[in-house]
Amino acid sequence: MNGRWQGVLLLLAALAPGAGRAEPVQARLDADGVQRVEVVGGNYFFRPDHIVVRVGLPVELVVRKEPGLTPHSLVIWSPRMGLDVDEMLGRREKPIRFTPTATGQTPFYCREKLAFFPSHQERGMAGILEVVE
Numbered sequence: 001m002n003g004r005w006q007g008v009l010l011l012l013a014a015l016a017p018g019a020g021r022a023e024p025v026q027a028r029l030d031a032d033g034v035q036r037v038e039v040v041g042g043n044y045f046f047r048p049d050h051i052v053v054r055v056g057l058p059v060e061l062v063v064r065k066e067p068g069l070t071p072h073s074l075v076i077w078s079p080r081m082g083l084d085v086d087e088m089l090g091r092r093e094k095p096i097r098f099t100p101t102a103t104g105q106t107p108f109y110c111r112e113k114l115a116f117f118p119s120h121q122e123r124g125m126a127g128i129l130e131v132v133e
Contacts, residue, residue, distance in 0.1 A: 024050040024130065027059060034058045034097075041074065041089045041110060042066035044120055049127035055103050061096045065089035071112050072120065076129055078106040083129075086111070100131040 025048035027035035035054060039061050040047045053059045065072045074096065076085040082101035085108075087094065108127050110120035 022048060022050065024048070024052045024128075027051065027053045029054075029057070034060050036060045036062065038093075039063045039074070040066060041072040041125065043068070043070070044110075044123040044125045046074075046108070046110075046125060046127045050130065051108075051127065052130045052132060053100060055100050055131050055133060058097060058099045062093050063087070063089055063096055064091060064093045067091060072125070073111050074108060075111050076106060076108040078104075080104070081106055081131060100129075103131045103133060105130045 025037060027037045029035050035057050037048070037051050037053075037059075039051070041063065042065065051061075061074075063074055072089045074085060074087050074089060076083050076098075080102055081104060083098055083106060085096055085098060087096055106129050108129050110125040113119035
């Protein structure tokens with residue numbers, strides 16, 4: 001394969017869904033039995049963008065946004081998993097609590113959008129919540 005085609009394949013791989021995602025972050029289980037993860041939203045990203053939690057145990061996402069004027073939110077919605085989160089992010093940390101009732105994966109994303117521009121989700125502000133046994 002010549003160098004030109006190798007470059008094209010590398011570009012396609014970089015643009016593929018999930019490209020550039022960091023390693024999944026496992027929620028820490030604290031002594032009180034709550035799984036906790038800190039989540040930061042910023043300029044069209046979430047960090048971490050792949051969170052792993054255990055089914056049937058309470059989860060607390062401690063969320064905030066980076067400094068700036070752009071509003072950001074966090075949406076996690078899966079009726080099958082018992083999840084219905086829709087919260088605005090602020091500069092101060094805010095706990096968001098829920099208990100997943102089924103295993104699987106569901107997306108989380110920012111629902112914000114300015115007129116005539118792609119949504120924050122379309123610009124990459126999305127991630128995966130993975131619920132395991």
